[in-house]
Amino acid sequence: MRLTLSIWRQKDSKSEGKFVTYDAPDISPDMSFLEMLDIVNERLILKGEDPVAFDHDCREGICGMCSIVVNGNPHGPRRGTTACQLHMRSFKDGDTITLEPWRATPFPIVKDLIVDRSSYDRIIAAGGFVSVATGSAPDGNAIPIKKSCSDRAMDAAACIGCGACAAACPNASAMLFVAAKVSHLALLPQGQPERYERVLSMVAQMDAEGFGTCTNHGECSRACPKEIKQEFIAQLNRDFLKASLMSRPKIAEAGSG
Amino acid sequence: MIDLKANVPDGPIEKKWDKHRFDMKLINPANKRKYSVIVVGSGLAGGAGAASLAELGYNVSCFCYQDSPRRAHSIAAQGGINAAKNYQNDGDSIRRLFYDTVKGGDFRAREANVYRLAQVSVNIIDQCVAQGVPFGREYGGLLGNRSFGGAQVSRTFYARGQTGQQLLLGAYQALERQIGLGKVIMYPRHEMLELVVVDGRARGIVTRDMVTGAIESYAADAVILATGGYGNVFHLSTNATGCNTTAIWRAYKKGAAFGNPCYTQIHPTCIPVTGDHQSKLTLMSESLRNDGRIWVPLKKGETRPPDQIPEAERDYYLERKYPSYGNLAPRDIASRAAKQVCDEGRGVGETHYGVYLDFADAIKRLGEDVIRDRYGNLFDMYERITDENPYKVPMRIYPASHYTMGGLWVDYNLMSTIPGLHVAGEANFSDHGANRLGASALMQGLADGYFVLPYTIGNYLAGTKKDAVDTKHAAFRDAEAAVDARIKKLLAVKGKRTVDSFSKELGKIMWEYCGMARNRAGLETALKKIPALREEFWKGVTVAGQPGELNQSLERAGRVADFLELGELMCLDALAREESCGGHFREEYQTPDGEAVRNDEKFCHVAAWEYTGEGKAPVRHVEQLEFQDVHLATRSYK
Numbered sequence: 045m046r047l048t049l050s051i052w053r054q055k056d057s058k059s060e061g062k063f064v065t066y067d068a069p070d071i072s073p074d075m076s077f078l079e080m081l082d083i084v085n086e087r088l089i090l091k092g093e094d095p096v097a098f099d100h101d102c103r104e105g106i107c108g109m110c111s112i113v114v115n116g117n118p119h120g121p122r123r124g125t126t127a128c129q130l131h132m133r134s135f136k137d138g139d140t141i142t143l144e145p146w147r148a149t150p151f152p153i154v155k156d157l158i159v160d161r162s163s164y165d166r167i168i169a170a171g172g173f174v175s176v177a178t179g180s181a182p183d184g185n186a187i188p189i190k191k192s193c194s195d196r197a198m199d200a201a202a203c204i205g206c207g208a209c210a211a212a213c214p215n216a217s218a219m220l221f222v223a224a225k226v227s228h229l230a231l232l233p234q235g236q237p238e239r240y241e242r243v244l245s246m247v248a249q250m251d252a253e254g255f256g257t258c259t260n261h262g263e264c265s266r267a268c269p270k271e272i273k274q275e276f277i278a279q280l281n282r283d284f285l286k287a288s289l290m291s292r293p294k295i296a297e298a299g300s301g
Numbered sequence: 302m303i304d305l306k307a308n309v310p311d312g313p314i315e316k317k318w319d320k321h322r323f324d325m326k327l328i329n330p331a332n333k334r335k336y337s338v339i340v341v342g343s344g345l346a347g348g349a350g351a352a353s354l355a356e357l358g359y360n361v362s363c364f365c366y367q368d369s370p371r372r373a374h375s376i377a378a379q380g381g382i383n384a385a386k387n388y389q390n391d392g393d394s395i396r397r398l399f400y401d402t403v404k405g406g407d408f409r410a411r412e413a414n415v416y417r418l419a420q421v422s423v424n425i426i427d428q429c430v431a432q433g434v435p436f437g438r439e440y441g442g443l444l445g446n447r448s449f450g451g452a453q454v455s456r457t458f459y460a461r462g463q464t465g466q467q468l469l470l471g472a473y474q475a476l477e478r479q480i481g482l483g484k485v486i487m488y489p490r491h492e493m494l495e496l497v498v499v500d501g502r503a504r505g506i507v508t509r510d511m512v513t514g515a516i517e518s519y520a521a522d523a524v525i526l527a528t529g530g531y532g533n534v535f536h537l538s539t540n541a542t543g544c545n546t547t548a549i550w551r552a553y554k555k556g557a558a559f560g561n562p563c564y565t566q567i568h569p570t571c572i573p574v575t576g577d578h579q580s581k582l583t584l585m586s587e588s589l590r591n592d593g594r595i596w597v598p599l600k601k602g603e604t605r606p607p608d609q610i611p612e613a614e615r616d617y618y619l620e621r622k623y624p625s626y627g628n629l630a631p632r633d634i635a636s637r638a639a640k641q642v643c644d645e646g647r648g649v650g651e652t653h654y655g656v657y658l659d660f661a662d663a664i665k666r667l668g669e670d671v672i673r674d675r676y677g678n679l680f681d682m683y684e685r686i687t688d689e690n691p692y693k694v695p696m697r698i699y700p701a702s703h704y705t706m707g708g709l710w711v712d713y714n715l716m717s718t719i720p721g722l723h724v725a726g727e728a729n730f731s732d733h734g735a736n737r738l739g740a741s742a743l744m745q746g747l748a749d750g751y752f753v754l755p756y757t758i759g760n761y762l763a764g765t766k767k768d769a770v771d772t773k774h775a776a777f778r779d780a781e782a783a784v785d786a787r788i789k790k791l792l793a794v795k796g797k798r799t800v801d802s803f804s805k806e807l808g809k810i811m812w813e814y815c816g817m818a819r820n821r822a823g824l825e826t827a828l829k830k831i832p833a834l835r836e837e838f839w840k841g842v843t844v845a846g847q848p849g850e851l852n853q854s855l856e857r858a859g860r861v862a863d864f865l866e867l868g869e870l871m872c873l874d875a876l877a878r879e880e881s882c883g884g885h886f887r888e889e890y891q892t893p894d895g896e897a898v899r900n901d902e903k904f905c906h907v908a909a910w911e912y913t914g915e916g917k918a919p920v921r922h923v924e925q926l927e928f929q930d931v932h933l934a935t936r937s938y939k
Binding site: 055056072074075076078079082083086088089090092093094095097099100101102103104105106107108109122124125129131133154155158160161162164165168169170172173174175176177178179180181182183184185187188189190191194195197198201202204205228229232234235 | 349352353367368369386427431435438439440441442444461463466467470487539542543579580682685752755801802850851854
């Protein structure tokens with residue numbers, strides 16, 4: 045296959061970026077999308093040019109590191125597929141392909157196709173956990189959990205934190221990402237004690253990072269390589285509403301003085 | 302001179318860890334905050350260790366090369382995690398998990414470490430459930446189990462085909478909690494390039510900020526390396542493309558002994574290679590062997606599609622050779638058997654280096670829905686990569702480099718031969734002997750991180766004089782200068798070959814001569830080819846870009862340069878070990894029907910290599926292994 049690539053090149057976070065066109069001949073349909081980029085980079089290096097920087101690691105669709113907008117779609121045209129698992133057989137000889145980084149203010153561009161997604165880590169640090177120190181757990185079978193609950197929690201927990209949801213959203217909202225973690229833990233008994241504080245602090249952090257609000261476009265679920273369902277956003281909204289109604293200004297607890 | 306003192310506590314094996322926990326020194330809670338610990342790597346071992354140490358009150362700095370600690374390669378583990386819970390009432394126990402692991406490792410692991418691993422395995426499951434890890438469950442609401450290779454009980458806990466992901470997210474969330482509380486400072490996109498040793502103790506590291514290129518020093522009272530394995534020395538492996546040996550290799554060159562470098566695991570069920578462009582190989586979980594049957598045609602050069610080959614003309618070779626374990630034979634045995642049938646000319650697929658993994662019987666027995674429920678995501682992944690539907694045609698699989706049992710030598714406290722330098726998870730050599738059983742890597746990573754290091758680090762710190770060493774110390778200046786010089790040297794070569802081309806060539810040498818089967822002549826050939834390739838690298842490599850910027854070409858060049866040195870040590874170790882054991886199969890030492898022949902008289906030991914300087918031969922030291930609780934026997938899965 046021979047392809048034309050239009051790739052976003054940007055030296056660093058402070059520089060202006062622009063699209064640069066590259067000719068990519070001799071591409072095999074069996075290559076993954078990133079292997080195609082490897083080949084393009086090998087050729088650039090041999091010509092003495094700067095290779096295209098892009099994030100990647102596991103190359104099997106689970107680490108969430110790869111993050112390329114392909115022809116306007118985060119991770120490319122195939123549903124439920126990360127860029128690293130996309131194969132060139134999804135394209136035709138002679139195609140022009142546009143490659144861009146995630147576009148969302150809370151994901152500043154670091155270089156070329158690489159963005160900074162530490163905002164997602166900070167949202168988890170704000171409350172996306174169960175506070176259980178090592179060593180204090182009861183027996184794993186002490187609390188039976190209904191299989192359907194556990195399965196649904198797993199559906200939400202499958203999120204790989206890649207950021208495609210926010211990149212796809214016209215409002216750059218991170219709701220699907222936050223909803224996935226809130227729902228995962230809210231569906232399990234272990235997540236109950238902190239359930240309502242969790243949703244409030246995670247949403248507050250999401251806002252503080254500059255992510256937009258959800259207006260039900262549904263682009264997030266469509267772009268999600270793990271096909272996390274929008275219904276988890278409904279779960280988040282329910283929990284958020286309940287938590288907001290119940291929350292009171294913090295007062296000192298008895299005995300804490 | 303290196304001292305390989307294992308520091309295994311006295312007493313019967315069941316009591317050793319209990320006794321040791323009591324004998325170890327403690328640091329009172331108010332004093333813990335006066336100590337700092339560096340953790341390099343944020344996978345199961347590093348992430349769990351960093352979080353647990355911070356919970357105890359230590360000041361932790363954690364480093365990873367990815368953009369977030371959640372992306373460490375532990376995340377890609379599919380099948381499950383072993384634990385001796387005996388929830389299935391099928392005869393499991395701590396002793397049985399211990400026994401299976403020692404036997405699975407072909408009697409080349411340290412008994413006391415393995416027993417402790419089996420003991421704490423039960424706590425790991427409890428801890429993970431409490432964190433909210435959504436393990437697979439039965440309809441009654443209790444935890445489910447599946448079977449894995451090398452065991453006749455069902456003790457593997459799982460979260461669909463994403464167990465590693467869910468366990469890592471549990472550790473990551475615990476870590477993020479500590480980051481939020483200010484007890485851990487996280488340094489993502491930082492690569493450790495040097496270990497700093499002051500007065501014989503590990504006191505810090507030098508890193509490169511992968512965004513700005515800045516060379517930075519960090520000091521601490523103890524250093525933990527949890528940087529994973531070195532399977533990418535084969536270029537093609539199931540490891541993430543970033544996995545590398547640099548951290549442990551730097552430590553080796555600073556005096557940490559390297560244990561059993563030749564013990565590498567070739568996983569039997571990976572998607573076969575399709576072409577030279579390939580950057581990695583994808584694993585298909587071992588759990589598939591619960592329901593899939595492995596076969597090749599009886600006839601050489603068979604051209605019919607699989608569905609037109611009648612039952613009588615198929616060879617279900619694992620079931621034939623190992624009737625009691627069948628398709629669940631351990632990984633080293635299953636891999637070698639696949640190689641054998643392909644070498645005989647009975648392999649399938651375009652390259653003839655592949656065997657079928659067939660689900661037709663299971664689908665007939667259980668229905669497609671049950672199979673989809675169990676392995677749906679793996680089947681989808683297979684289809685995306687190969688464009689074939691495994692519900693309709695059998696998968697094609699072939700062995701690939703997957704895990705390295707070798708790593709830095711550690712004692713019972715997980716401390717290397719450099720005081721203060723601790724090594725956890727795949728980066729150390731400790732628990733799996735010459736072959737790791739499926740679902741035991743997750744167990745070991747979390748055991749080290751959650752339940753071993755939090756005790757042994759305290760013991761080390763309490764027993765060591767606390768002296769203030771900071772990054773102003775001359776040793777840090779020297780280490781920074783060494784890092785800087787190396788980067789400049791890489792960029793100055795300005796040759797004509799890319800880093801990747803060297804990695805591919807090294808990978809081919811390693812796979813050919815130090816892969817699934819090894820022999821003296823081949824290893825001697827490799828020992829000539831690798832130094833020559835290394836020389837060519839330093840004369841002919843081209844590295845793009847500048848040092849002071851995000852430069853992936855430079856990152857990769859440094860890693861491949863280290864693999865070019867490690868590859869040689871692996872071959873030296875493989876050559877010196879004149880026996881076959883586990884993943885190390887020397888063709889000279891086999892039975893007439895192709896089974897491994899160990900030599901317990903001469904090689905019942907760990908080989909730990911000491912670096913002696915540039916251009917000098919490393920020295921091989923030996924830690925004798927004693928088997929008191931499991932009797933040395935020839936492994937049989939027949």
